[in-house]
Amino acid sequence: MLRITDLPAFTDNYIWAIHDTQHAWVVDPGQAEPVQRWLASSGLKLRGILLTHHHGDHIGGVAALRVQSPGIEIIGPLTGRLAGTMPWLTQAVRDRDAVQLRPWGMTLQVLETPGHTLDHICYFTPGTANGTDLDSPALFCGDTLFAAGCGRLFEGSADQMWSSLSALATLPRTTRVFCAHEYTVANLRFAAHVEPHSARIAERLAASVDLRVQGRCTLPSTIEIELDTNPFLRAGSAAEFARRRALKDVFRA
């Protein structure tokens, strides 16, 4: 029975753990300590790491986890290996590659999504249909797609990011979206600024504020919710996307 658990890191990162009662994989361990604490308290053995891009708050914990768990698999973008940012990858992947999570035999599909960085990839499963947390579609999207937002353009162009987000928008609407940051409330404030008459955005903002007041995680989202409330997915054109992205960079709620 596979489960997905959020491990908070730094001030607003999430390290997503895919696990059963014995084995675990983690996505983007920017810090080792939250993973090590959780492994120790739950008695799980780390089997592998999935990386979406080379930023320090996503890969910073890899070195310590490799030492603690020798022989684990470390999967990340081929472009990251070629750029020299991830020399320790045991498997370097590119668009449409299938990644197998051992020991379960389930696979995730790699989607290249340049924009936030040039090496950025996402991991998608259409679901395993065997009654687990992974029985329905799931997307681990790092810093490409956020709840009601998207990553800043550090390396790629607005056209690249628009194309990447447009591809994610075609995934099944039920796909659960596991992003790497808790930015939901700030993003929805910007969304409400862009679409002040959207009842869906206003409702989601109120619900997300409630969750955060209780100290709870606002994720995962779904592609359907993002199509309804994400101002970047809803931009309609690359030019409007670029305008909104630039506006968000200087927006203060």
Ligand SMILES: [Zn+2]
């Ligand atoms: Zn990043």
